[in-house]
Structure formats: C-alpha cells, structure tokens
Amino acid sequence: xxxxxxxxxxxxxxxxxxxxxxxxxxxxxxxxxxxxxxxxxxxxxxxxxxxxxxxxxxxxxxxxxxxxxxxxxxxxxxxxxxxxxxxxxxxxxxxxxxxxxxxxxxxxxxxxxxxxxxxxxxxxxxxxxxxxxxxxxxxxxxxxxxxxxxxxxxxxxxxxxxxxxxxxxxxxxxxxxxxxxxxxxxxxxxxxxxxxxxxxxxxxxxxxxxxxxxxxxxxxxxxxxxxxxxxxxxxxxxxxxxxxxxxxxxxxxxxxxxxxxxxxxxxxxxxxxxxxxxxxxxxxxxxxxxxxxxxxxxxxxxxxxxxxxxxxxxxxxxxxxxxxxxxxxxxxxxxxxxxxxxxxxxxxxxxxxxxxxxxxxxxxxxxxxxxxxxxxxxxxxxxxxxxxxxxxxxx
Numbered sequence: 335x336x337x338x339x340x341x342x343x344x345x346x347x348x349x350x351x352x353x354x355x356x357x358x359x360x361x362x363x364x365x366x367x368x369x370x371x372x373x374x375x376x377x378x379x380x381x382x383x384x385x386x387x388x389x390x391x392x393x394x395x396x397x398x399x400x401x402x403x404x405x406x407x408x409x410x411x412x413x414x415x416x417x418x419x420x421x422x423x424x425x426x427x428x429x430x431x432x433x434x435x436x437x438x439x440x441x442x443x444x445x446x447x448x449x450x451x452x453x454x455x456x457x458x459x460x461x462x463x464x465x466x467x468x469x470x471x472x473x474x475x476x477x478x479x480x481x482x483x484x485x486x487x488x489x490x491x492x493x494x495x496x497x498x499x500x501x502x503x504x505x506x507x508x509x510x511x512x513x514x515x516x517x518x519x520x521x522x523x524x525x526x527x528x529x530x531x532x533x534x535x536x537x538x539x540x541x542x543x544x545x546x547x548x549x550x551x552x553x554x555x556x557x558x559x560x561x562x563x564x565x566x567x568x569x570x571x572x573x574x575x576x577x578x579x580x581x582x583x584x585x586x587x588x589x590x591x592x593x594x595x596x597x598x599x600x601x602x603x604x605x606x607x608x609x610x611x612x613x614x615x616x617x618x619x620x621x622x623x624x625x626x627x628x629x630x631x632x633x634x635x636x637x638x639x640x641x642x643x644x645x646x647x648x649x650x651x652x653x654x655x656x657x658x659x660x661x662x663x664x665x666x667x668x669x670x671x672x673x674x675x676x677x678x679x680x681x682x683x684x685x686x687x688x689x690x691x692x693x694x695x696x697x698x699x700x701x702x703x704x705x706x707x708x709x710x711x712x713x714x715x716x717x718x719x720x721x722x723x724x725x726x727x728x729x
Contacts, residue, residue, distance in 0.1 A: 366620065367590040370605025373518050374616045375588045377526065380514045382610040384429075388487055388506050389471065391427065396469075396489030396502040401435055405491050405500040408443050416444035423504075431484050433504040435491075436461060443500075455503075459562070460488035464501035471612070474508050474536040476545075476566040483508035483536075512537050515616065524620045531613030532559070533583050534570065543597065547572045548579035573597055582606045582615045595619070661694060668697065 395401065400419065404412040420433045424446050434445035440456025455461050463470035472486045487504045511528070515537050518526040528537040532555060533548040545565040550572045559570055577593035581604075588607035595602045604619040 367603055367605060370603065370618050370620060371588045371590055371607065372605070374526075374605040374607040374618045377515060377518050377618070378588075378607040378609045378614075378616040381511055381528075381614070381616065382612065384510055384514065385471065385609070385612060388429075388504065389469065391423075392487040392489045392502060392504050393469065395423065395433070395504070396491050401491055401502060402493065402499070404444075405435065405437060406493060408437070413444050417446065420444060420446040429507050429510045431482070431505045431507045433502070436464075436501045436503060438465065438498065438500055458486075460486045460503060461501055464488040464490045464503070465498055466490075467498055473530040473564070473614070474511070475564045485511075508537065518618050520620075523623075524618060526616065526618045529582060529615050529617065531584070533579050534559070534565070535573075536614070540597075543573065545570065548575045548582070550574070578604065578617065582617055584613075585615050661691070665694060665697060668701070 398419075400415065404416055416435055420435070423433055424430045432445060432447035432450055434442045434447075434450055436455065437443055440454050440458075440461050442450050442453050442455065445451045460470050460472050467490050469490070470486075470488045474483050474485050476483055484505050484507050487506065489502050490498045491500045491502055493499045515526045515528050516539060518524065519539055525539060527535055527539075527543070529548065530536050532551065534551075535543055535546050535548070538544050545567055547570050551559070551570055556570055559565065560568060574596050575593060577591055581589060581591040585606060585608045588605065590603060590605045592601070592603050594600075598621070601622045602619045603622060604617050606615055606617040608615050
C-alpha cells in the first residue's frame with residue numbers, strides 16, 4: 335500500500351516533468367532554427383554585398399575609355415599603360431587575385447599576373463558570355479594557372495559603335511567569401527557551408543568536404559563539371575544528403591531542415607538562405623545535442639530529485655505504517671492469548687492517544703474485567719468445594 339501511494343504521488347511528477355521537457359525542447363529547437371535562418375540570411379547578405387561591389391568594379395573598369403581605345407588598337411605602349419592600371423587595381427583591392435584585358439579572340443593582351451599574360455581563354459564560359467554582351471560571374475573555380483579557389487567577373491567592352499571588341503576579366507579570391515562564411519562557425523557544434531547551383535559544396539570548414547555534392551549529380555552535369563575542370567577533380571563525390579538537397583537547391587527564400595548527417599553521424603538541424611542575385615545558398619548546420627543536452631541534463635537532475643524524494647517518502651511512510659501496524663499486531667497477539675485463556679500474555683501496552691491507542695485501552699480494560707470475573711468465579715467454586723471433573727480417559 336505504501337509503495338502504491340508513493341507511485342501514485344510520483345507518477346504525475348514524472349509525467350509532468352517529461353511533458354515540460356518535450357515542450358521546452360520543441361520551443362528551444364524552434365528558437366534555434368529561427369536563429370540559424372537569420373544567421374544564414376545575414377551571411378548570405380554579406381556575400382551578396384561583396385559580389386555586388388566586385389561586379390560594380392568590373393563594370394567600372396569595362397567602361398573605362400582607356401580600355402576601349404586599347405582594345406580597338408593594341409600597342410606595346412598601350413599594353414604597358416594597361417598593365418599599370420591593372421596592377422594599381424590589384425593594389426587597391428587586395429581581394430582581386432589578378433585582372434586582364436582580353437581581345438575578341440580570347441587572348442589575354444594585358445594581365446596583372448605574368449603567368450596569365452598572352453594565354454588564350456576563349457573556351458572559358460566567362461569569356462563566351464562577355465562576347466555575347468553579358469556581364470557574368472562564375473561560381474568558385476580552382477584555376478588552372480593560379481591554382482587557388484576563386485571566381486571570375488567578366489564584362490564586355492564595347493566600341494563607340496556598340497560592338498563588343500573584347501572583355502575585362504577579374505579573378506577574385508575565394509578567401510573573402512570563406513572569411514564571411516566561417517564567421518558563423520562555432521567550435522564543432524555549428525558548421526557553416528556554401529553550395530552552388532548544382533548542389534556542390536564550394537566552401538566548407540572541413541577541406542575534405544570541399545567540392546563534394548549534396549546528392550549524386552546527373553551523369554550529364556557530372557561530365558560537364560569534370561570536363562571543364564572547374565574544380566580540378568576527376569570525379570565529384572557525394573555526401574548523400576537528400577534532405578539538405580531537397581530544401582537548399584534552388585531555394586528562393588530562407589528556411590530550415592532537420593536531417594541525419596552522414597558526415598558527423600548525428601541528428602542535425604540547418605538554417606539556409608540564398609545569396610541574393612546568385613544561385614549560391616548558405617547553409618548553417620548544428621547538432622541537436624548543442625541545445626538539447628542542457629535540457630536533458632536538467633531532466634536527469636529532476637529524475638534524481640524525484641527518486642530521492644520518493645526514497646525519503648518511502649522511508650517515512652514505512653515508519654509511519656509500522657507505527658500503525660505494530661499496535662495492531664500486539665492486539666492480535668493479545669486476542670489469541672485471551673482465546674487460549676492466558677490472561678498474563680493478553681496484555682497490551684498503551685503508548686498513544688490515537689484510535690488504535692483507545693482501542694488498546696478498551697481491550698486492556700476488558701481483559702481486566704474478564705480476569706476479575708474469573709477470580710470471582712474461582713472463589714465461589716472454592717467456597718462450595720467444587721472441583722473440575724477429570725479429563726476423559728484416552729481409552
């Protein structure tokens with residue numbers, strides 16, 4: 335009965351604690367997801383500002399009259415003048431790895447990087463787009479000459495008559511993008527990353543995950559990426575995260591997703607946001623343990639507290655139960671002694687004033703009354719000389 339009472343008292347406490355834990359975890363998860371969404375959006379906005387600034391710089395250079403005049407009539411003196419301007423541009427903007435002026439055939443007539451000077455890049459997409467009259471920005475590319483990650487801005491150069499006579503190209507280091515994205519990193523619990531429009535990871539704090547796709551790429555797209563050598567990889571491996579790919583690829587607005595990470599082997603949540611004016615998407619993932627662990631520890635403490643309180647309650651309840659059952663056991667023993675005619679053992683000590691104590695007093699008085707009557711009966715028998723008959727023979 336004591337255990338049943340304890341269980342009845344503790345069960346609602348445990349149920350309530352578990353319900354509160356679940357509600358708290360859901361609330362904290364919702365808050366954390368909103369934080370990750372906002373953080374991803376802020377990061378995407380900073381990347382967009384960087385891209386917009388570089389694009390504006392490329393447009394400014396592409397409309398410079400000196401570049402237009404030079405492309406119409408390239409000369410050695412003009413080349414020196416263009417080189418001075420391009421080198422000054424690189425010194426003013428440290429994130430520019432190199433810049434070059436290309437003629438209509440794709441030849442780098444003037445380039446701030448001597449290794450690029452004189453090479454032909456007509457097969458590059460950024461040159462093709464510029465010759466079509468389009469300002470263009472590539473995704474992150476591992477350059478064949480520079481050997482480092484970066485992205486290109488190209489801008490057509492028009493003659494006074496409106497024809498495209500060449501292109502101005504700037505290669506911007508990927509480092510500033512990496513610095514922006516890495517600003518959202520938090521130890522090993524929060525991991526920011528950046529994917530391009532094909533779902534390939536173009537920045538990740540773990541270099542082993544760089545240039546891997548969220549899901550296996552279609553054969554045609556895989557062949558295109560391998561053939562144009564944009565990542566200098568013979569094949570593009572996949573981390574096989576369909577939940578991430580479904581949410582992030584071609585995302586138009588910020589959001590969040592829950593998934594099981596195949597990289598970290600843990601349950602994670604991620605906020606994401608597209609980079610305005612670009613097909614890149616910023617993702618920031620976080621382990622559920624990061625915010626759930628403190629609540630789990632709190633719940634463990636609640637369980638320990640409840641169990642400790644239950645143990646104390648059981649001890650007190652057992653002591654109280656014994657204080658009730660012990661007098662009743664003595665009353666039962668005294669009743670059996672009375673039944674056997676043993677008046678000496680049919681005696682109960684009274685130590686309490688509760689109902690059991692009152693019952694013991696009544697029982698003691700009854701014993702005394704019966705004992706007195708037995709004495710009186712024995713006295714009358716002795717007076718008349720009455721003797722009890724002998725017991726019947728065993729025969």
